[in-house]
Structure formats: structure tokens, C-alpha cells
Amino acid sequence: MRLLLITASSPEIRRIRKSRFLNFQQITMPYLAALTPSPWVVTHVDEEAEAVDYEAEVDLVGITFHTPSAYHAYRIAHSFRERGIPVVMGGPHVTLVPEEAAQHADIIFIGEAEGLWQQFLLEFEEGRHTKIYQTAAIPSLEHAPQAKKDLFHRKDYTNGVIISSRGCPNRCDFCTLSMMYKNRLRKRPVAEVAAEYASFRGKIIIFWDDNIAADREYSKELFRAITPHRKWWSSQASIHAGQDEEFLELAARSG
CATH class of the missing domain: 3.30.750 (Transcription Regulator spoIIAA)
Structure with a gap:
């Protein structure tokens, strides 16, 4: 199974960040990749460093984004969904306005992903996943995996x-x-x-x-x-x- 993770950043936000001293790597998707079990093969596109390949042959696309890039992220999702590729979204914006995000994704995550992400992938493989995943318990950070270093792409x-x-x-x-x-x-x-x-x-x-x-x-x-x-x-x-x-x-x- 092939999973494409995207850290979405709109053209406007990318222009602003180019002029800023503080433009650090984002940890969300490399960390999520560390939570992803085999046999999933994970790739990561950080739009601050590279462009999304809309023709990528994948089984699932995951997108995270901040509010200023929301509409841009929705356009990315639409492009993949038009090809019949399911899209899962999560992150701060999705957590705070899930009703909006749910209109643009096949699956949304509300809150934190630990534990639920692995459950979702198993259910996705078996064709029985649901639309909304929301954690009931606050996950512990003890023994949290290290983010995948090879998925950090920004040249800062x-x-x-x-x-x-x-x-x-x-x-x-x-x-x-x-x-x-x-x-x-x-x-x-x-x-x-x-x-x-x-x-x-x-x-x-x-x-x-x-x-x-x-x-x-x-x-x-x-x-x-x-x-x-x-x-x-x-x-x-x-x-x-x-x-x-x-x-x-x-x-x-x-x-």
C-alpha cells in the first residue's frame, strides 16, 4: 500500500515564508510516518520544498495544513479525489472546524492521531473505515517514535x-x-x-x-x-x- 503525505502550503504563504528568518521544518508528517506500520510505503511532500505530483500512483493521500492554506489544501484534495484516490485530512484547522473540512475529504481526524492512525490504516486496508476518527482518550507521549529523518525536506x-x-x-x-x-x-x-x-x-x-x-x-x-x-x-x-x-x-x- 502506498501512502502520500502532504504538508500543504499555499503559494501566498510560501511567498511570505521565503522572506522570514523563522521558517522551520514541520514535524507532523515525518512523525505520522513513524506511526505508520508496514507494509505501507510512505512518501512525503512538503510544499515549502517541492511541488505535489498530482499524477502520483498512490492508494491514499494524507494532508495537513494551517488555516491560511485551507482552501489550497482543499484544492489538492479535490485533484486526488477526482482520480478516485481517497484523501484523509487532519491537523489544527480540521480539528477546530471539522464540519468544513469533512466536505473536502473522505476521512478526517479530529484531535491527535496516536493509536487511532494505526487503527484507521488497518480498517482502510480491510475496506471498513469510517468518515470521522476522533480520539476519546488523551494519548501518552511515553515511548513515542522518532520522526522519520529522511522525510524532512526543507533546505534550511x-x-x-x-x-x-x-x-x-x-x-x-x-x-x-x-x-x-x-x-x-x-x-x-x-x-x-x-x-x-x-x-x-x-x-x-x-x-x-x-x-x-x-x-x-x-x-x-x-x-x-x-x-x-x-x-x-x-x-x-x-x-x-x-x-x-x-x-x-x-x-x-x-x-
Whole structure:
């Protein structure tokens, strides 16, 4: 079975991002590929790096996107569905407006994919999949697989992308995280994160955490664990982290 994963980005968004310093690799699809069992053969197209081949011979297409690229993603889906190729969609936009997304896909995922993705693929193979998959339980990040490094395609200055946590306990009214993750913070075991961090050959790593300062004691333990690897990293954190001198010192020392 052949699976094409697409990180969709509209022409307008691509033009904007070309002029920006902060245009990091996206981790979603390489991570989803790591959750995909054999015998599925997975390819990934990141539109920030390459064009979609609309004539690709595949059995299933998966698309993720942010809201500014929604209509563009729907056009991609339409092109494949016209050829009789089923399309599955997921991600923040689909989770927040599933009724809209469902009009443009054969299958949609609401919320997180761990556990459900494997179930869906099995049901797809057997011809008994449903239209909507929505997790009832909040998945643990313990023993989460490492994203497939060979599916990162952007030629930027970063050498690795990783997550140590997901979600944020804050309830900022401007942020979608509280709606998506219900203010629940999940963390990977520090040893697992440090091992993946060390596995990247390059020196510049991006933590795609929603808020790396959400649990500062956890973050301090993580910073201590990655310090010996002598890499440079970047992430995003809420402003209260600036009031914690130990957090700042350990973060700076770790990279």
C-alpha cells in the first residue's frame, strides 16, 4: 500500500515564508510516518520544498495544513479525489472546524492521531473505515517514535526537529491550544528526548513544543540532560519563563 503525505502550503504563504528568518521544518508528517506500520510505503511532500505530483500512483493521500492554506489544501484534495484516490485530512484547522473540512475529504481526524492512525490504516486496508476518527482518550507521549529523518525536506539551516512536550496549561484567549488540547500538558520521558536530540548529526535543533516553559522543572531536567551534546537549539516559551533565573541559565548553558 502506498501512502502520500502532504504538508500543504499555499503559494501566498510560501511567498511570505521565503522572506522570514523563522521558517522551520514541520514535524507532523515525518512523525505520522513513524506511526505508520508496514507494509505501507510512505512518501512525503512538503510544499515549502517541492511541488505535489498530482499524477502520483498512490492508494491514499494524507494532508495537513494551517488555516491560511485551507482552501489550497482543499484544492489538492479535490485533484486526488477526482482520480478516485481517497484523501484523509487532519491537523489544527480540521480539528477546530471539522464540519468544513469533512466536505473536502473522505476521512478526517479530529484531535491527535496516536493509536487511532494505526487503527484507521488497518480498517482502510480491510475496506471498513469510517468518515470521522476522533480520539476519546488523551494519548501518552511515553515511548513515542522518532520522526522519520529522511522525510524532512526543507533546505534550511536547521539540522533536526523534535518535541519534548505537547499542550499548554495556560488559558490564553488568543490561542487555539486550550481548545485543541483542553489545557492538558503531556511530556516525553527526558531520557527519550535526550537520546533523540543526540541522534541528529547537525548542531542546530528545533523543539516544536507548544510551550517549552510550561513545566519549568521538567524543562530544567531536560536542559541538564542535553547540555553534554553541545548543540544549539530554539523553541517557544511563555513570558513567565523570563522570571526564572535558573531556567534561563540552564537553557543558555544547554544550547
